[in-house]
Amino acid sequence: MKRFALTGICFLLLAALMAGSTYAASINTSTGWNMPPGVTDVSREVYSLHMTIFWICVAISVVVFGAMFWSLFAYRKSKGAKSAHFHENTTVEVIWTAIPLVILIVMAVPATATLKKMYDTSNAEIDILVTGYQWRWRYEYLGEDVSFFSNMSTPRDQIQGLEEKGDNYLVEVDEPMVVPLGKKVRILLTANDVIHAWWVPDLAVKKDAIPGFINESWFLVNEPGIYRGQCAELCGRDHGFMPIEVKAVPQEEYDAWLASRRDAAVAEAAGADREWTMDELMERGAGVYNTYCAACHQPEGQGLPPVFPALAGVGMSVDPEQRAEHIAMVAYGKTGTAMPAFGDTLSPAEVASVITYERNAWGNDTGDMVQPSEIRDLLGK
Template sequence: MRLQARKLLTLMAGLLASPALWAEWAVNMPEGVTDLSRSIYDLHMTIFWICVVIGIVVFGVMFWSVIFHRKSRGAKASEFHESTLVEILWTSIPFAILVVMAIPATKTLIEVYDTKEADIDIKVTGYQWKWQYEYLGEDVSFFSNLTTPREEINNQRPKNKDYLLEVDEPLVVPIGKKIRFLVTGADVIHSWWVPELAVKKDAIPGFINESWAKINEPGIYRGQCAELCGKDHGFMPIVVDARPMDEYQKWLDEKRAEAAKVRELTQKDWTMDELMEKGEQVYTKLCAACHQPNGMGLPPMFPALKDAPIAVERSQIGKHIDVLLYGVKGTAMQAFKEQLNEVDMAAVITYERNAWGNNTGEVVTPKDILEYKKNGAYTGKYVEAK
C-alpha cells in the first residue's frame, strides 16, 4: 500500500513539474488580436476585479465577525428589526455596483453589434462537417475541410500539435480591414468560433447572424464549431489566415483564376485514369468518413457502395448523380450540389463505379453533371470510357 502511494505521489510530482503541462495551464480568456477582442478582454478584467473586491469585503467582514464576535468571547447578537438605514444600504450599494458594471458592459456590447461600414463581407455557411466561405462580390467561394490524417484520429500514429485543427482551405483575410461575417447553416445548427478574434456566432439554417473582426496582426488563428452538430462535431475546425493587404489581394486573384480554370475543365474530355485519380482524392476527403475507404460503409446509417446497385448498374447512373447532387431526405446523406463543382462530382461518381471491384468501366463526365443540372435527366451520351 505504501509502495503504491509512493508511486502515485512520484507520478503527480512528475506531472506538476512537466513544462508541457504548465505550458497548457491557462485560467483566463485570451486577449486576442482584434480591437473587439481586447475590448471584451478589458471588460472581463474590469468585472473580474470588481468581483474580487466584493469578495474580499464580504468574506473579510464575515471572517472578522466569526473571529472577534463569537460566543466564546462573550459576544451577544444585536437584535433589531425594520431598520430603514439597513434597508437603504443593502439596496443602494448593490444598485450602485450594477450601474458601475453596466456602463462599460453596454459600451462593449454596442461595439460588438456594430457591423456597419465593413470593408469585406464573407458569408460563412456550416455543413456537416465543414465550412463554406463565400466572398460576396468577389466571385470566390470554397469549402474548408478537416485534413488531420485518419491515422492520427484512430491512434495509429502520434498526434501533432494542430490535431483536429488543420484544414485544406483556410479562410484568408487581410489585416487592418473591417470584415463582416454573415453566418448561417445548411443542415443543422453549428457555431463559428475563433477565440482570438472574439467571434462566436451560431450558424442556424434559415437565419443569418452577423459578427465582425478587424485583425491587427498577421498570423494563423484557429477555432472550432462550438455547437453539438452531430457525430463528427469535433472534426469541424476553423483556420483563419490573416495576411497583409498585398498578399491577400494576390491570393484573391489566384482563387479567381482557379475558378476560371475549373470552368474550362468542365468542357474538357476526361479519360478514365484522370477521373479515377481525382475521384479518389475527392472520395477520401469527403466520403470515406461515412462510407469507409474500402466502400463497405457503416450500415444501416451509411450504406455500402461496393457492389451496391446504385454504383454498379448502368440504369441507376442517373439516380447516382441525383443522390450526390440533392442528397436523400431523412438520412445522413447530404446534398453536394453547392459543395462540389462538376469536375469533382463526375470524378467521384466515376471512382465509386470503378473502385473496390465494382469495375463497371463506365465514365461520368462533367458534361453529364451539367446536363443533369439543366434537364434533370441522364442520357448516357458520354458513358463510354476513353
C-alpha cells in the same frame, strides 16, 4: 494575541491571492488558462472587460468570504457567543440590495459601450458570406466571384492515434479564410443544414450560423498571422472536426490570393471540357470521398447503418442498373436525410470523380465511369 494571529492569516491569504493572480495574469496567454487578449481592438476591449469583471468578483469574494470566516471565527460557540434573534432590518436590507445594483450598473456601462461597437457592422470594406455545413465551412467573397469550402486538414491517422498529433491538431484547414490587414471585414453568417456557430477567440467573434437567417459580425485585424477557431454549436457527429482558420495578410498578398482563387475556379470548371481517364477519376474521387463523404459513409464505404448506408458491396453503388440513381443521389441529395445535394456545391469534376470512385472502390466493380461533362450537362452548369 489571537487578534494578531487572525490578522496575520488574513494578510497571508490576501498576499497569496495577489501573487497567484499576478502570476496567472502573466502566463495566462501561454497556458490557455485565460481567454486570449486577441488581435483586434474589439477583442482587447473584451479582454479588459473580462479582467475588470474578474477583479470585481475577486474583491466581492474577499469581502463576503472574509466577513463570513471572521464571523465564524470570532463568534464561535466555544467563546460563549450567543446568536441574535431579529426578524428584519430595513436599513441593512436596503444596503445589500443597493450595493449590487450599483456594481451591476458600473459593469453594464462599459460592457454596453463595447457591445455597441461589436454590433456596428456598417462601413465594412469586405463582405464574406460564411455558410455552415455538416461539417465544413464555406466562404463566399461577395462581389469578388470567389467561393470555396474550408475543410479540416488534420490527417485521420492523428485522430485515431496511429500518428503523433501535430501542433494544430483539429484546428487546421485545407483552405483558410484570407483577409487583408487593416480592413473592416463584415461576415454574414448562415447555415445550410443545422445550427452551427463561427467562433474565433482571437477576433472576439462568436456568432450562430442558423439556416434561413443571416447573422452579421465584423472584425478588423491589425497583426498578420493565422487565427484559429472552431464550431461552437453542437451540430452532429463531426462537430469537433470543422475548424476555422483565418489568415490575415497584407493587401498585396490578399489581392494575389484572390486572383489565384479565381484562376483555380476557372481551371476547375474547364475540367468538365475534357475526357478523364479511369485513373484520373479514381484518384480525384478518392480525395473528394475522404473530404466530403467519409465522415458518414466511412473511409472503407462500410457506412454507419442504419443512419448512414454502406456503399461497399451493397446498394446502388454496386448495381449496374442504378448508375443514374446514384448520380441523382449525389447531385441532388436525399430530402429528409443528412445527404446533401453535392451538385449545388461541388464542381462537375468533383461530383463525377466521386461517383466513379464509389462505383469502383473497396471491391465495387461496376467498371462505370462518370465524365465531368455528363454532370455539367445534367446540372446545367
